[in-house]
Amino acid sequence: MKLSSWRYILPEPFISLKRNGWMSFAAVVTMVISLFLCGIFWLLVMNIDNMAYDVESDIEIMAYLDDTVTEDRFTGIADLVKTFDHVESVTLVSKEEGLAEMAQKLGDVDTVYAALDGENPLPNAFRIRATEAQYVVDVAQHLSGMDQFEEINYGQGTVEDLLNFTGILRNAGFAIMALLGVAAVVLIMMTIRLTVYSRRKEIELMKYIGATNWFIRWPFILEGAILGLIGALIAFLCLVVSYDHIVAYAASKISFVSFLSLSTVLGPLAVGLLGAGILLGILGSVVGVIRFLKV
């Protein structure tokens, strides 16, 4: 392709977008609706994932030390536990700290001390965090094999149920998202192919006159990219505007969960939508043209 040929190619997509106004409009609308739906669902899945992560990251293991373990061995044990797989942090919670924490939780510190009659029944303990929630059970099992610990507590039973639940929620979200994505891809590609189809005579004619395949393809590729870009931009703007409202509304109804702020999702959302829009527009055009180039 000669450089000077771009002079003929570059204006073509704009001319034909204008000329095939209704087709272009239909393609953009399809694009906006599909990408908007995908975007909404993506945001939902991201929020679910975030909430699940929030809940999961609160999970910690309390490993209560045997009373016979003396203070000088604490550091050694902590260092040993730190070498285990999937252990993120090990914090010592001494008898006194444990009591202070408990008293604080119960509210009235003096009453608690008074009730205990000056005795501190709590053992020394380590508070251990796993790198990821899914490893909590593994780490806990490992710890229970050590003589130095009298008891390991991580909310047995509850944690497993919680992890199951968040797992299902995540998988369901991603599955629906994948389905929606496939539907959007098919829909967008079909619409773009339709715009190409409506101009098959023109493509055929170009072939008869002796145009190279690339000379024919480029305007369609650019047109597909422009349609994709416009569709994705509109979908993106709609999502940005509605996201704040939806989050504000949801937050007022369900106060105990934290939603992702717009600024955290803005970047990936923009990249994802614009990328998908442009890519699908181009792909639809290329696939659409192939058939008519074979004359």
Added chain:
Amino acid sequence: MIIQMVNVCKEYPKQQVTALKDININVEKGEFVFLTGKSGAGKSTMISLLFREELPTNGQIVVAGRSLSRLSNKEITVFRRNVGMVFQDSRLMADKTVFENVAFAMKVIERPWAQICEEVPKVLERVGLKNREKHFPHQLSGGEQQRVAVARAIINKPLIVFADEPTGDLDPDTSRELMGLLQEINAAGTTIIMATHDKEIVNRMQRRVLVLQHGQLVDDQVGGWLL
């Protein structure tokens, strides 16, 4: 010799149709050849083979020194730049002016703009559409539309022009004018192969006539309508 067909057969196995059977012809440079026969005799198939739209099932076709069965995609493109094509329906782009329609054929083969601006008016004058540059196809008569199609076919100075029933949609007077134009183009050295079933035109022109019947070449001589 500009066109040579040797033992050419064309079958459509799916439809179980043999469109052309054992065709052997030679066409010299500068000839004007009519391709006649009833509908379904194989005229259009022959044109589409010569234009390398389709490949023959059997046999060899050589056009302008190229064997058409061995052309790569790129070579097909180059080949088509050396031949012109006129269809029964003029196949103009409805939303482009006369100038743009003709210029399109030059743009497609990546000619510089200055050359386009110089040559399109010349060719439009040659086909008698000097003042029609800015008109759109729907503002032209059928004959004028076909003249634009001829202008588009000859703008790149092809060696051969294939015309598939170019007068099919025109009234007798307009047909005669178009034939006059094709004759002029032929006189300037361009070989013309024209499929037609217009008896009057063939009889008047007294050129070489190839007669197809059920896919077979039944006659080949200079003169009038032979069926």
